[in-house]
Amino acid sequence: MAMETSDPLFPVRQTTLCLDIQGNKTDIIVSSYEDHFLVIVTQIGSMGTILHARKEEGVSIDPTFNVAVVFGKRDEPMLAACARKLIEHISNSGSSKALVLSLGLRDHSMGTLKGIVSAVIEKLF
Template identity: 70%
Template sequence: MDSGQSFRFPVAHNAVSLDIKGNKTEIIICKYDDKFLVIVTQIGCMGTILHARKEESVLTDPTYSVSIIFGKRDEPWLIACGRQLIEHISCSGSSMHLVLSLGLKDHSPETLKDVTLAVIENRLW
């Protein structure tokens, strides 16, 4: 490999580091062809992984599905965070799915509200 050559990450992405409730928080948002990947960590690893999508029907208003792929299944605020983000993505006109990883020290509603706002402020949709 030529050391004078620089390579860019081939996926559109945003990365931000900020303080949320006294915890250093890293956020990475990646836009793939068919989904968004959002990684939020305060613990240096992935944490709970959720999948969220909008389900459309001809007969009813759209609904939103959020499921936990891996991690804590007894944290309703994590699911609420995923739901808010997929609703925001859908309201912007995108039909892409969301894969959300939340590795947080604090799962309080206040922390998750700040996480949601930070992701929306740095969005790629």
């Protein structure tokens, strides 16, 4: 269930969600800053791998996206794919904000990552 938790006087809008993904309790927090979205997804109660994703501005008609691991697991391409799907959705929705994504997961399966992307897109954006 998504719920708005921001104090109306606080300038950062924050939304939280707790759901079951592939049998694991998953907490999702989305904070919307002026120039970034911060999305924290955890099944372990801590931040985990942190990725930064942004749309590259250029002369090409087709958009290019840059995804980098800030720290954490660099050998898991599915985590980068999760960030890429989210930044593509953010960009396609008309926003130019970058994404900072934290994934603290017990289960790194494709099903879990698809569930996370779906939950963030459908319930929070």
